[in-house]
Amino acid sequence: MQTPTHAILALALLAKNGDTKRNRIILAGSLIPDLFIYICWIWLSAHGLSQETIWNEIYFQSSVQFWSGFSNSIPMYSALALLGYTQRKTKWGLLLLVFALAALSHMATDFPFHAEDAHQHFWPLTTWKFHSPLSYWDSNHYGRIVGGFETLLALSCIALLLKRLTGKKTQTVLKIFFGLYLLSLIVRLSFWFGFLGG
Numbered sequence: 001m002q003t004p005t006h007a008i009l010a011l012a013l014l015a016k017n018g019d020t021k022r023n024r025i026i027l028a029g030s031l032i033p034d035l036f037i038y039i040c041w042i043w044l045s046a047h048g049l050s051q052e053t054i055w056n057e058i059y060f061q062s063s064v065q066f067w068s069g070f071s072n073s074i075p076m077y078s079a080l081a082l083l084g085y086t087q088r089k090t091k092w093g094l095l096l097l098v099f100a101l102a103a104l105s106h107m108a109t110d111f112p113f114h115a116e117d118a119h120q121h122f123w124p125l126t127t128w129k130f131h132s133p134l135s136y137w138d139s140n141h142y143g144r145i146v147g148g149f150e151t152l153l154a155l156s157c158i159a160l161l162l163k164r165l166t167g168k169k170t171q172t173v174l175k176i177f178f179g180l181y182l183l184s185l186i187v188r189l190s191f192w193f194g195f196l197g198g
Helices: 002-016 020-046 049-058 062-071 074-086 093-115 143-164 168-197
Strands: none
Touching: 002 020, 002 093, 002 143, 020 049, 020 062, 020 093, 074 093, 143 168
8 A cells, every 4th residue: 555545544543533642653653664665765766776776676685675574574563562552551552552553554454465566574484475466556466446445445534534633733634635535536537437438
């Protein structure tokens, strides 16, 4: 899934109205699995490497795969969730729990939708990857269809969050994202109707 959708889904699952610290921790947990790859992409792009080189060559190098596996490790975040759960009556324990659950929600929706670019989700126990027949972006693996479902999921989660989170700034940001996802859906539908009509 796209990184913003991970964040929207995690917030829909875990956010509480008025609990700013909790909601920020959820946001951080949902984004951290993709953080390394974004830093890597920005750094390499700034040094003049082409997108083709970054995604078709460097992305698959062992050092990049190591850090990608580390930041997408289901065992690691599960251990953090367990620790947080045992200490959930403390503030730090509860925040650790929701952070880890947000990261795990990211992995739960990445695992079935990465094909050739799959992560080592069970690092450090194994470097095995599940190469799904489905992809959130690759049209050779039904990316357009999966992307359509992702857009609908994001719109549904944002609608839920608009009812739950009442802060003015939060409402504004959610409405902007709702508009962007709605525009994405319209573009997708236009493509499909145009394709089917041709």
